[in-house]
Amino acid sequence: MPTVQTNEIETYYVQRGEGPPLVFVHAALVDHSMWAPQLDALADEYTVYAYDLRGHGRTGGSAVESYSVDLFADDLDAFLTALEVERPVLCGHSLGGAVTQVYAARYPDSISGLVLADSWTSELTDWRDRLTLLLLNTQIRLVRVVGLERAQRAGTWLQERFNPDAGGEYGTWEQLQAEMPPIPFEEFEKIVRAITTFTNVTVDLRSISVPTLVMYGENTVGYGRRQATRLAAEIPDATLEVVPGGGHGSNLDNPSFYSGAVASFIEERVTSGVAGSVA
Numbered sequence: 001m002p003t004v005q006t007n008e009i010e011t012y013y014v015q016r017g018e019g020p021p022l023v024f025v026h027a028a029l030v031d032h033s034m035w036a037p038q039l040d041a042l043a044d045e046y047t048v049y050a051y052d053l054r055g056h057g058r059t060g061g062s063a064v065e066s067y068s069v070d071l072f073a074d075d076l077d078a079f080l081t082a083l084e085v086e087r088p089v090l091c092g093h094s095l096g097g098a099v100t101q102v103y104a105a106r107y108p109d110s111i112s113g114l115v116l117a118d119s120w121t122s123e124l125t126d127w128r129d130r131l132t133l134l135l136l137n138t139q140i141r142l143v144r145v146v147g148l149e150r151a152q153r154a155g156t157w158l159q160e161r162f163n164p165d166a167g168g169e170y171g172t173w174e175q176l177q178a179e180m181p182p183i184p185f186e187e188f189e190k191i192v193r194a195i196t197t198f199t200n201v202t203v204d205l206r207s208i209s210v211p212t213l214v215m216y217g218e219n220t221v222g223y224g225r226r227q228a229t230r231l232a233a234e235i236p237d238a239t240l241e242v243v244p245g246g247g248h249g250s251n252l253d254n255p256s257f258y259s260g261a262v263a264s265f266i267e268e269r270v271t272s273g274v275a276g277s278v279a
Contacts (some may be wrong), residue, residue, distance in 0.1 A: 002102045003059075006078035007097045012213070013051035013079070017043030020112075021088035022266070024050040025076065025096030027118075027249070028191050032171070033056030034093070037255035040261060049088075051079055053099075055187040057180050067152040067194040069095075069122075070200055073102040079112075088277060089113035089266055092258065093251060095191075098198055101231070104208045113270035114235075115262055118248050120227035121234070122201045137212040178188035211269040212238040217246025217253060224248060240268070 003010040014032060016039055024035040032050035039048050048150055052059035054069060054075055062069070093102030097119025104114045130264065137251055183191070212235045216228035232240035241261050243250035251258040 004082045006075045006080060006082060008064075009054055009059060009062050009075070010081055011051050011054075011075065013083075014039070014048060015047065015049050015083075017045070019045050019046040020266070020271075021085045022046040022048050022262075023076075023085065023090050024048065024078070025092040026050070026056070026101050027094035027096055028195060029188070030176045033057075033180065034176055034249070034252065038091075038251060038259050038262065041255070041259035045263065046266075047257065048090075051171070053096075055191050056183065056221070058134055059104065060181065061184065061190075062192075067190040069098045069102055069194055069198045072099040072194065073106065076100070076103050077107070086274070087112040089115065089270060091115035091116045091117070091262060092119060094119055094248065095151060095195060098195070100209065101205065102201065104210065104212075105203050105205065108207055108209045110248045111210055113210050114212040115215070115246040115265065115279065116228075116231055117210065117243075118217060118220060118224055118228075118250055119214075120198075120223070120233065121205065121230050122198050123230075126226060130208065137213055140149060173249050205231065207237055208235045208237075208267045209263070213237055213265040213269070214263065215240060215241045215243055215250060215258070217243045217248060217250035219245065219247050220250070221248075239265075 001127065002014065003012050005011075016215060022042060023037060026032055031052045035050040048055050053072055055061050072095075078127070079085075088091075088111055090100040090113070092098070092115070094117075097116040100114060101116055101121075102120070104111055153264055168275070212232075214232040215229050216224050216234070228240065231268075232238045243254050243257055243261070246253040
């Protein structure tokens with residue numbers, strides 16, 4: 001089982017292929033396996049890496065009392081340093097997008113490109129976005145009472161009733177969670193708290209100087225569309241792409257489009273050095 005020491009934890013990862021480095025950072029409450037379609041599609045052209053964030057998958061939990069996006073970004077820096085990965089393209093999804101945008105703003109000269117998919121900024125200016133954050137905090141109390149699996153089923157049921165297209169392939173997402181090591185409640189709480197406290201982090205998006213691709217699923221909820229639009233507007237060299245038929249897990253809902261968009265972005269914007277326009 002390949003692991004590498006990152007700060008005080010052993011981080012599990014997979015590495016495939018040869019070529020320019022491409023590092024994938026997964027969403028919350030899943031693990032590196034969410035990237036299986038992209039690893040299959042892109043390993044012929046790139047050295048692809050996918051790892052399990054602290055608290056997730058085969059990396060597992062840690063003794064740290066609380067998690068934050070800043071801590072996850074520190075872990076990412078330690079991961080890249082330990083494996084001597086130089087100037088990669090980072091691809092972050094949802095929570096992974098928050099982690100990679102913090103890293104990109106902090107170390108703009110250490111990467112060559114950035115993909116942010118179904119992610120969000122640290123600033124919530126719309127009351128609907130604040131409500132989304134409140135509901136996420138409420139989920140912690142629900143999980144404490146009924147357990148993670150039942151709480152997720154209840155959330156899926158509500159989503160399908162009120163916005164049936166938004167979630168995309170729920171079955172695929174649930175299968176990923178069923179096949180990965182279970183997340184104890186203590187780790188679940190620390191992970192969710194890291195998401196909800198991201199608003200306490202100041203991220204200077206305009207300091208991200210590398211070409212950036214922002215993506216979101218066509219059927220994602222309004223919060224996702226608003227946040228993606230804001231990311232694309234504030235990052236200087238960003239373009240915006242909509243994943244047809246995708247929900248929040250757009251890389252799984254339409255993997256061929258998603259993987260193709262990442263490959264085209266790297267070839268046309270990163271490798272060639274051609275600047276894009278802000279969407």
